[in-house]
Amino acid sequence: MGNPDDTKQLHVVMYPWIAYGHLIPYLHLSNKLAERGVRVSFLLPKSAQARLDKDNKYPHLIRFFPVTIPHVDGLPPGAETNSDVPAHLVNHLFHAFDKTKPQVQSYLNDLKPDLVFYDTAYWIPALSRGRIDGFKSVNYTIVHPIAIAFYLTPSRELEKEMDDSVEALIKPPPGFPSPAIRLKRHEAQSFVTPLFSKCGQLTFYDWATTTYREADAVAFRSYREIHGPLCDYIAQEYAKPMSLTGPLLPKAPPEESSLDGEKWVISWLNKFEAGSVVFCGFGSQTTVDKDQFQELVLGFELTGMPFLVAMKPPHGCATVEEALPEGFEERVEGRGMVYGGWVPQLQILQHPSTGCFVSHCGGGAMWESLASDCQIVLIPFTFEQTLGARFMVEELKVAVEVETEESMWISKQSLSNAVKVVMDRGGAVAGELKRNHAKLKALLSSKDTEETYVDNFIRDLQVLLQSY
Numbered sequence: 001m002g003n004p005d006d007t008k009q010l011h012v013v014m015y016p017w018i019a020y021g022h023l024i025p026y027l028h029l030s031n032k033l034a035e036r037g038v039r040v041s042f043l044l045p046k047s048a049q050a051r052l053d054k055d056n057k058y059p060h061l062i063r064f065f066p067v068t069i070p071h072v073d074g075l076p077p078g079a080e081t082n083s084d085v086p087a088h089l090v091n092h093l094f095h096a097f098d099k100t101k102p103q104v105q106s107y108l109n110d111l112k113p114d115l116v117f118y119d120t121a122y123w124i125p126a127l128s129r130g131r132i133d134g135f136k137s138v139n140y141t142i143v144h145p146i147a148i149a150f151y152l153t154p155s156r157e158l159e160k161e162m163d164d165s166v167e168a169l170i171k172p173p174p175g176f177p178s179p180a181i182r183l184k185r186h187e188a189q190s191f192v193t194p195l196f197s198k199c200g201q202l203t204f205y206d207w208a209t210t211t212y213r214e215a216d217a218v219a220f221r222s223y224r225e226i227h228g229p230l231c232d233y234i235a236q237e238y239a240k241p242m243s244l245t246g247p248l249l250p251k252a253p254p255e256e257s258s259l260d261g262e263k264w265v266i267s268w269l270n271k272f273e274a275g276s277v278v279f280c281g282f283g284s285q286t287t288v289d290k291d292q293f294q295e296l297v298l299g300f301e302l303t304g305m306p307f308l309v310a311m312k313p314p315h316g317c318a319t320v321e322e323a324l325p326e327g328f329e330e331r332v333e334g335r336g337m338v339y340g341g342w343v344p345q346l347q348i349l350q351h352p353s354t355g356c357f358v359s360h361c362g363g364g365a366m367w368e369s370l371a372s373d374c375q376i377v378l379i380p381f382t383f384e385q386t387l388g389a390r391f392m393v394e395e396l397k398v399a400v401e402v403e404t405e406e407s408m409w410i411s412k413q414s415l416s417n418a419v420k421v422v423m424d425r426g427g428a429v430a431g432e433l434k435r436n437h438a439k440l441k442a443l444l445s446s447k448d449t450e451e452t453y454v455d456n457f458i459r460d461l462q463v464l465l466q467s468y
């Protein structure tokens with residue numbers, strides 16, 4: 001074990017869940033630790049390294065080590081990350097991930113780190129038990145803390161029989177710091193199933209709570225000013241030391257650094273006046289049905305505003321073009337764009353023409369919307385994103401959520417209404433959202449705050465290493 005007082009001797013291993021929404025924030029933390037001389041060994045699927053290499057700022061300190069994701073029945077051949085697997089097959093990816101334990105154990109025996117950061121590999125802490133050259137394990141949560149606090153703490157004694165859980169799931173657990181937060185009944189009904197779905201040998205609920213119970217400490221990608229009470233609640237519930245890294249957001253790359261395949265977006269945006277364009281993105285994993293896709297794009301047409309929608313083709317369609325409603329392209333010519341590939345989201349959000357960001361409230365999208373000047377409209381999909389959206393709307397008061405029907409999907413009218421409310425420059429609601437958002441953006445823009453949080457985080461790690 002290195003001398004915990006000297007960051008230059010610290011050696012940590014990272015092994016996050018195999019989704020870019022996890023891998024990218026873990027690399028951001030790795031960059032901040034390496035900036036202070038910490039050595040990082042980053043375990044990840046081989047195919048993911050190609051996507052992360054360009055963002056590794058300290059390749060002499062941050063080294064990637066490939067993990068082979070074994071094939072298991074039900075998993076698409078060659079699948080290595082969440083992006084390779086449709087949502088209904090993700091439980092097989094958990095099963096395959098579970099089988100990487102021997103590889104990880106072998107790496108840890110060779111690398112002999114001081115600390116291991118993880119969020120899904122619940123068996124990592126036990127690999128250190130009883131070893132002289134053992135390590136401390138930190139569960140580093142990069143998803144919405146409110147989702148952990150609401151669904152996954154010991155006080156949330158969800159009945160194992162699912163039907164009893166729906167009633168229990170509508171309200172927060174005892175001691176929850178934001179007692180006004182609620183799920184709608186149809187949301188609770190749809191969320192019980194994924195919470196108790198089988199992931200390998202365990203249910204998701206047992207798997208996730210075990211990752212917290214086993215850890216030596218817990219850490220969160222947030223600021224005390226934003227998620228402090230929720231993170232304290234989780235730490236108290238699991239009786240663990242808790243630390244905060246801050247969101248560690250990357251700065252948008254300069255426009256001139258846009259890849260050739262991305263320059264079209266910037267020149268398209270340049271055609272519109274400041275703050276007038278509505279941008280919609282649903283992250284790297286979300287795919288919707290064709291009828292949902294059509295309702296969504298008709299909603300943007302209905303706003304009458306310029307819009308850019310970037311999302312994967314809907315289920316059953318090879319391209320977004322083939323999924324567009326009859327006559328849509330002609331009607332929105334010159335004003336609206338629907339694109340089925342990857343776009344430079346950070347640069348779009350920082351572009352002066354972009355005035356509104358409609359997202360699924362993914363972990364990354366949430367932070368990026370708060371760090372932008374855009375008005376925020378949310379259409380969450382998963383049980384984690386729904387609570388993240390509720391928090392943004394009811395606690396932070398910086399966003400509007402599009403009303404969903406019992407079908408769990410929006411109507412073109414409800415989408416258009418939500419966008420018009422936030423884009424109504426003289427409106428009271430739009431004004432309040434903008435004022436609240438500006439305060440949080442100032443916090444997120446403060447370099448001093450970011451550095452102070454990282455210094456405190458490293459100090460907490462050093463205290464952890466000296467504890468028994």
Ligand SMILES: C[C@@H]1O[C@H](OP(=O)(O)OP(=O)(O)OC[C@H]2O[C@@H](n3ccc(=O)[nH]c3=O)[C@H](O)[C@@H]2O)[C@H](O)[C@H](O)[C@H]1O
Pocket residue numbers: 019020021022143281282283284285286310341342343344345346361362363364365366368384385
């Ligand atoms: C664990 C899971 O990870 C998920 O990640 P997902 O990719 O859906 O969304 P983000 O977290 O916004 O992450 C997506 C990231 O990709 C970037 N991006 C995406 C599309 C594109 O075309 N261009 C881009 O630059 C975007 O800027 C963001 O940084 C969700 O969080 C979910 O809530 C969480 O539980």
